[in-house]
Amino acid sequence: MQISSQTSAMSQIWHIVAMIPEGKVCSYGKVADLAGLPGRARYVSRALKMAPGELKLPWHRVINSQGKISFAENTEPFIEQMQRLRSENIVVNRGKIKMAEYEWQPDLATLVLSIPF
DNA sequence: TAATTGACGTTTA
DNA sequence: ATAAACGCCAATT
Numbered sequence: 001m002q003i004s005s006q007t008s009a010m011s012q013i014w015h016i017v018a019m020i021p022e023g024k025v026c027s028y029g030k031v032a033d034l035a036g037l038p039g040r041a042r043y044v045s046r047a048l049k050m051a052p053g054e055l056k057l058p059w060h061r062v063i064n065s066q067g068k069i070s071f072a073e074n075t076e077p078f079i080e081q082m083q084r085l086r087s088e089n090i091v092v093n094r095g096k097i098k099m100a101e102y103e104w105q106p107d108l109a110t111l112v113l114s115i116p117f
Numbered sequence: 118t119a120a121t122t123g124a125c126g127t128t129t130a
Numbered sequence: 131a132t133a134a135a136c137g138c139c140a141a142t143t
Binding site for chain 1 (some may be wrong): 137138139140141
């Protein structure tokens with residue numbers, strides 16, 4: 001694996017995801033915005049897929065803007081994500097949750113000071 | 118080198 | 131509420 005500017009962008013994303021607190025969720029697009037990559041929601045999904053397992057990122061707390069799990073229903077990862085969310089007291093119905101109730105509201109000051117430039 | 122693929126989002130119908 | 135049509139672009143094929 002090559003350390004490059006791309007890796008840097010991914011690490012930005014990883015830092016953001018790592019900050020999502022238990023019992024809360026954040027959309028791919030929002031993570032991208034917070035990481036300074038507007039319009040790059042798809043890149044967030046790639047970054048999560050490429051993330052080393054040792055980082056133990058709370059990847060299950062990242063869902064799409066419609067409040068739904070993005071893995072196809074009944075697939076192994078879909079089921080795991082749903083179980084992980086429920087284990088944090090998040091109500092999930094048909095892979096969908098109520099965004100208004102669980103969306104993470106990041107504190108900008110903490111955010112800025114937590115991310116390396 | 119070129120084409121396809123996605124753990125997505127917004128706009129439009 | 132649902133769905134299609136775009137836009138996006140690194141990684142994969």
